[in-house]
Amino acid sequence: MAIERAxxxxxxxxxxxxxxxxxxLNAHEEKGYRLLFAFxxxxxxxxxxxxxxxxxxxxxxxxxxxxKLSLGIVGARSASFSGKTFAREIAQxxxxxxxxxxxxxARGIDTSAHEGSLESGTIAVxxxxxxxxxxxxxxxxxxxxxxxxxxxxxxxxxLFPGAKHFPRRNRLISxxxxxxxxxxxxxxxxxxITARYALEQNKDIFAVPGFPTDPRSYGGNTLIxxxxxxxxxxxxxxxxxxxxxxxDFKKLxxxxxxxxxxxxxxxxxxxxxxQNILSTLSHTPMNLESLLNELFPLSTQDVLTNLQELEFxxxxxxxxxxxxxxx
Amino acid sequence: MAIERAxxxxxxxxxxxxxxxxxxLNAHEEKGYRLLFAFxxxxxxxxxxxxxxxxxxxxxxxxxxxxKLSLGIVGARSASFSGKTFAREIAQxxxxxxxxxxxxxARGIDTSAHEGSLESGTIAVxxxxxxxxxxxxxxxxxxxxxxxxxxxxxxxxxLFPGAKHFPRRNRLISxxxxxxxxxxxxxxxxxxITARYALEQNKDIFAVPGFPTDPRSYGGNTLIxxxxxxxxxxxxxxxxxxxxxxxDFKKLxxxxxxxxxxxxxxxxxxxxxxQNILSTLSHTPMNLESLLNELFPLSTQDVLTNLQELEFxxxxxxxxxxxxxxx
Numbered sequence: 001m002a003i004e005r006a007x008x009x010x011x012x013x014x015x016x017x018x019x020x021x022x023x024x025l026n027a028h029e030e031k032g033y034r035l036l037f038a039f040x041x042x043x044x045x046x047x048x049x050x051x052x053x054x055x056x057x058x059x060x061x062x063x064x065x066x067x068k069l070s071l072g073i074v075g076a077r078s079a080s081f082s083g084k085t086f087a088r089e090i091a092q093x094x095x096x097x098x099x100x101x102x103x104x105x106a107r108g109i110d111t112s113a114h115e116g117s118l119e120s121g122t123i124a125v126x127x128x129x130x131x132x133x134x135x136x137x138x139x140x141x142x143x144x145x146x147x148x149x150x151x152x153x154x155x156x157x158x159l160f161p162g163a164k165h166f167p168r169r170n171r172l173i174s175x176x177x178x179x180x181x182x183x184x185x186x187x188x189x190x191x192x193i194t195a196r197y198a199l200e201q202n203k204d205i206f207a208v209p210g211f212p213t214d215p216r217s218y219g220g221n222t223l224i225x226x227x228x229x230x231x232x233x234x235x236x237x238x239x240x241x242x243x244x245x246x247x248d249f250k251k252l253x254x255x256x257x258x259x260x261x262x263x264x265x266x267x268x269x270x271x272x273x274x275q276n277i278l279s280t281l282s283h284t285p286m287n288l289e290s291l292l293n294e295l296f297p298l299s300t301q302d303v304l305t306n307l308q309e310l311e312f313x314x315x316x317x318x319x320x321x322x323x324x325x326x327x
Numbered sequence: 328m329a330i331e332r333a334x335x336x337x338x339x340x341x342x343x344x345x346x347x348x349x350x351x352l353n354a355h356e357e358k359g360y361r362l363l364f365a366f367x368x369x370x371x372x373x374x375x376x377x378x379x380x381x382x383x384x385x386x387x388x389x390x391x392x393x394x395k396l397s398l399g400i401v402g403a404r405s406a407s408f409s410g411k412t413f414a415r416e417i418a419q420x421x422x423x424x425x426x427x428x429x430x431x432x433a434r435g436i437d438t439s440a441h442e443g444s445l446e447s448g449t450i451a452v453x454x455x456x457x458x459x460x461x462x463x464x465x466x467x468x469x470x471x472x473x474x475x476x477x478x479x480x481x482x483x484x485x486l487f488p489g490a491k492h493f494p495r496r497n498r499l500i501s502x503x504x505x506x507x508x509x510x511x512x513x514x515x516x517x518x519x520i521t522a523r524y525a526l527e528q529n530k531d532i533f534a535v536p537g538f539p540t541d542p543r544s545y546g547g548n549t550l551i552x553x554x555x556x557x558x559x560x561x562x563x564x565x566x567x568x569x570x571x572x573x574x575d576f577k578k579l580x581x582x583x584x585x586x587x588x589x590x591x592x593x594x595x596x597x598x599x600x601x602q603n604i605l606s607t608l609s610h611t612p613m614n615l616e617s618l619l620n621e622l623f624p625l626s627t628q629d630v631l632t633n634l635q636e637l638e639f640x641x642x643x644x645x646x647x648x649x650x651x652x653x654x
Contacts, residue, residue, distance in 0.1 A: 080538075082538055082540045082541075083538070085540065086538075086539065086540055208538065208539060209536030209537065209538070209539070209544070209547075209548055209551070209557075210536065210537065210538045211407075211409055211410070211413075211535065211536070211537045211538060211541075211544070212413065212535060212536070212558070212559045212560065213409045213412065213413055214409075214538075217536070217538070217559075218559075220536075221536055221557060221559050222559070224536070224551065224557055225557050225559075230536075230548060230551055230552050231539070232539045232544075232545070232548050232549070232552075233539065
């Protein structure tokens, strides 16, 4: 997986004639699509920093999703049943935690990742023009995403995706994402090209391991050896995304805090924090996000440290799916 | 996997009456077994350093195997077909490289590891007395190991292994081994107790990853997260064992080197090393150990660095099973 071989597209953008631009604009308007230019304010911030940022995106659906905290999920087209189930479930759980799921609408893992995150607005980055549904069996999914999520392409309408368009598209999947999760990827697969872009773009890389006798384990296992974060469950990703989530969360909550409350206070003692946690928890299991919400303005770090301590002392129980409760 | 919970047995050794000792010695002699005492010179050096080193071992077969470079292999009793195949194959390849395989003769992974390494002398550490064949279906394996390998126990003859004897036995598997490989281990399994001992004993820990939906992936994946070496193939273990192997190898070879040859020489240039490698290799693939043997006294480091370079330049081909040849 030599990084130096990841292709870039800086010199490959072509100037359109004015006539063609007008035709493209009209075609977009006709279909209810939108052209989003790199100079516009709501153009994805994460793409603007790329050396080969596309000058314009062709968009169908809710383009505001493109500026949200997001995770790219990519993997084998010929994925295993377990792989697809895992992709669907992790996409569902994470998107319910307001992490948007980005993928490429290919067969296998991509399709499952979109299916799992449909309800909370999934993002599909297409290799061809926005009006080219590929693979054809995803017509239904395509329509659902256009209504509930967002379809994105940097290609003109009418362009049918060819082999060379997929690696190029992959840089947009990693570019749009805050982190990239690889689920089942054989040696030399497109998912590993996406991982290579993510590495270059300095994104967090997450990988699901696999038993070595399955060729689809090669990518994940090799990436883990090279430093990718091993993913056993959604919690491994949440742990890494918490700092981003906390930032958003604080921004939201700061609006509610009055001037008086904002004056500096002495930090709470360990004991007081533990007491706060215990009085917030009940015998009904509660997830971490809700707990943090209740305990605001305590920092995530403080809460996690004390939770661990309380868990160790047997005063708090963490269930298999990372819910917390009193014993 | 809290380390502090690994049980130790320092205070659990009982003094035998002289009468019992004589009975035990006689019983051993009768069966062709041997009692090996900790004060004897050929007692395993790796056990002598343990805080709970057994004062005496009950031995059947070739006890000199116990002082050789070795890898412990442990894993699930209810292992998958892939798991057992992987265990058998890796045991076979590594034992052919003169790494002795140590395991516990349990069902599943243990049995496969012994089967794979039978020919080169495998070591089975038993939880009960040496004359207690457990599990009974391994009678055939037991007999083969007694002839070609070595059976070890710290328990008196006649003791049938109970639940409490297995964790105790596990510290001997890790203690005797230079490194420990875990293949398929569910949460709370005995293999993870062995891994805990290996950690405390400061051994290299190797783990085979697995897809998270398989409960047997828990142990390996969790250990990898905690720093264990991810094993995709035997090569991952050979890479770590090379320094030990090189030491043995140098000791052997130094006997052949004349005084004249031992006087310091200026180091060879990169070019000269590459030339040596190229003239040693042919179109017939060759493994690393043979190549190092041929290139003695070049260091493993020098050979590996130059091999990689030559491979990069396309002048050397490394095949899937890590054999080297000219293109």
